[in-house]
Amino acid sequence: MARGDGLLTHDLLPGEKGPQDACGVFGVYGPGEEVSKLSYFGLYALQHRGQESAGIATSDGQKILVYKDMGLVSQVFDEAALEALTGHMAVGHARYSTAGASTWANAQPTLGPTKNGTVALGHNGNLTNTHRLLELVAERLGEDRRDEMFSGGVTDTAILTALLGWDRYDTITETALELLPHVEGAFSLVFMDEDTLYAARDPQGVRPLVLGKLASGGWVVASETAALDIVGAVQEREVEPGEFLTINADGVHSQRFAEAAPKGCVFEYVYLARPDTKIAGRAVHASRVEMGRQLAREYPVEADMVMPTPESGTPAAVGYAQESGIPFGHGLVKNSYVGRTFIQPSQTLRQLGIRLKLNPLREQIEGKRLVVVDDSIVRGNTQRAVVAMLREAGAAEVHLRISSPPIQWPCFYGIDFATRDELIAVEHSVDEVRQHLGADSLGYISVDGMIAATEQPRSRLCTACFTGEYPIEPPVSARHLLLNQPVEVSS
Numbered sequence: 001m002a003r004g005d006g007l008l009t010h011d012l013l014p015g016e017k018g019p020q021d022a023c024g025v026f027g028v029y030g031p032g033e034e035v036s037k038l039s040y041f042g043l044y045a046l047q048h049r050g051q052e053s054a055g056i057a058t059s060d061g062q063k064i065l066v067y068k069d070m071g072l073v074s075q076v077f078d079e080a081a082l083e084a085l086t087g088h089m090a091v092g093h094a095r096y097s098t099a100g101a102s103t104w105a106n107a108q109p110t111l112g113p114t115k116n117g118t119v120a121l122g123h124n125g126n127l128t129n130t131h132r133l134l135e136l137v138a139e140r141l142g143e144d145r146r147d148e149m150f151s152g153g154v155t156d157t158a159i160l161t162a163l164l165g166w167d168r169y170d171t172i173t174e175t176a177l178e179l180l181p182h183v184e185g186a187f188s189l190v191f192m193d194e195d196t197l198y199a200a201r202d203p204q205g206v207r208p209l210v211l212g213k214l215a216s217g218g219w220v221v222a223s224e225t226a227a228l229d230i231v232g233a234v235q236e237r238e239v240e241p242g243e244f245l246t247i248n249a250d251g252v253h254s255q256r257f258a259e260a261a262p263k264g265c266v267f268e269y270v271y272l273a274r275p276d277t278k279i280a281g282r283a284v285h286a287s288r289v290e291m292g293r294q295l296a297r298e299y300p301v302e303a304d305m306v307m308p309t310p311e312s313g314t315p316a317a318v319g320y321a322q323e324s325g326i327p328f329g330h331g332l333v334k335n336s337y338v339g340r341t342f343i344q345p346s347q348t349l350r351q352l353g354i355r356l357k358l359n360p361l362r363e364q365i366e367g368k369r370l371v372v373v374d375d376s377i378v379r380g381n382t383q384r385a386v387v388a389m390l391r392e393a394g395a396a397e398v399h400l401r402i403s404s405p406p407i408q409w410p411c412f413y414g415i416d417f418a419t420r421d422e423l424i425a426v427e428h429s430v431d432e433v434r435q436h437l438g439a440d441s442l443g444y445i446s447v448d449g450m451i452a453a454t455e456q457p458r459s460r461l462c463t464a465c466f467t468g469e470y471p472i473e474p475p476v477s478a479r480h481l482l483l484n485q486p487v488e489v490s491s
Contacts (some may be wrong), residue, residue, distance in 0.1 A: 292319025
C-alpha cells in the first residue's frame with residue numbers, strides 16, 4: 001500500500017505492501033488560535049505517517065469534543081467539521097494500524113474517563129508489553145471493567161487511555177508519571193484533559209517528537225518538524241527520551257519518568273520521515289543525499305544516467321550523481337493523483353501493474369546504461385516491475401542501488417513490514433535477489449555507510465530491521481516472527 005494524498009513515496013504494484021509507519025501525532029495549546037484548523041494542517045503535513053483514519057479532539061476548558069473517521073485528513077474533515085471543534089487546545093492523529101484492526105472504533109484520538117474529567121490521547125509507536133498492561137488494567141480497574149472495555153478488541157492506545165483513567169491520583173500528571181515507567185516499547189504520546197496538554201516519549205526515543213512555539217505564544221507538539229513549519233511554529237527542541245511535558249496557562253513544565261537511553265529509528269532517515277523534517281538537528285534530506293553519495297563510493301558502475309524511483313529515491317539519486325559524476329535524470333513519470341485505490345484491477349490490468357503510478361520516458365531511457373536508485377527493497381515485486389518496464393523502454397543496462405541495507409528482521413516498534421518469510425533478503429543472497437529482479441547489478445548501502453549519513457553515533461540508533469539487534473525486548477507473543485533466530489537486545 002502506498003502513501004496517499006499527494007505524498008506518495010513508494011510507488012507500488014496494486015496489492016503490494018511497503019513499509020508503513022504507525023501514526024502521526026499533533027497537539028496544540030493556543031489560546032486565541034483556531035486550534036482545529038492548526039491541527040488539520042499539522043495532520044496534513046503528517047499524512048505520510050498514516051492514511052487509514054484521522055481525528056481531532058478539542059477542549060475549551062470545560063468539555064472535550066472529538067471528530068474522527070476513516071480516510072485521509074482531507075476526506076475526514078471539511079470546513080463545517082472544523083468550525084464545530086471549538087476551544088483553545090487540540091490533539092490530532094493520523095493512523096495506520098500496527099496493533100488493532102483498521103476500523104472506526106480504533107481511530108484516534110481515543111477518549112476515556114478520568115477522576116475529574118476526560119482524557120483524549122494520540123499515540124505513535126507500538127508497545128511490547130501489552131499483555132502486562134492488560135493485567136495492570138484488571139488490577140487497577142477490575143477484571144469486569146477490563147473485559148467490558150476490550151470486548152471488541154484491544155489496541156495499545158486504548159490500554160493507555162484506560163490506565164490514565166485510574167482514580168488513585170487526583171491529576172493526570174500524577175497518574176501518567178506513575179504509569180509511564182511500566183510501559184515498554186515505542187511511544188510518542190500527545191494527550192490532553194480539559195485544561196492541559198501533555199506529551200511523553202519512551203526512554204529510547206524510537207519515534208520522533210518535537211516541541212515548537214507559535215508566534216502568539218502558544219505551543220505545538222508534533223511527530224515531525226515539518227508539521228511545525230506548516231502551522232508557523234518555530235522548533236524549540238525535541239521532546240527528550242523519557243521526558244513528560246505538561247503545557248497549560250503556566251507554560252511548559254518538564255519532568256522525567258525514566259533515564260534517557262536513545263535509540264532513534266534509523267529508518268526514519270531512510271524512508272519514514274518527510275525529507276523536509278529535521279531529526280537530531282540533521283535535515284533528513286541531507287542524510288538521504290549523503291546515503292546516495294556513500295552508495296556511489298561503495299558500488300560504483302559505468303553508466304550514462306542516474307535516475308530515482310520517484311519520489312522516495314530522489315535525494316539518494318541526487319547524491320549518487322554528485323559523487324559519481326554521472327548525469328542525473330528522470331526516467332519515470334509519476335501520476336501524482338494516485339493514492340490508495342479501492343478498485344481491484346483485472347488480471348489483464350494487474351499485468352500492467354505499476355503503470356498506474358509510473359510510466360517510462362522512453363527518450364530518456366532508450367539505449368542508456370541506467371543507475372536506478374530506490375530507498376529499500378521489501379518483497380522486490382515493485383523493483384522487478386520497474387526493471388522490466390525500463391528494459392521494455394529500451395534501456396541498455398539497469399543497475400539498482402538501494403540506500404538502505406537488506407531488510408531482514410521484523411520491527412516491533414511501529415513499522416509494519418512484511419513478515420520475515422516475505423522479506424526477499426532473508427532467504428536470498430544479494431546476487432539471487434539481483435537475478436530475481438532482472439537487474440544487471442545490485443548494491444545495497446552498508447549499515448556503517450547508512451549510519452554515517454545520519455551523523456548520529458551508532459549507539460543512539462535502532463537498526464533492528466537490518467541487524468536483528470533489538471534495543472527493547474521484543475514481545476514474547478511475537479517471537480515466532482523471528483523464526484527461532486537468536487535475538488540480541490542491545491543496552
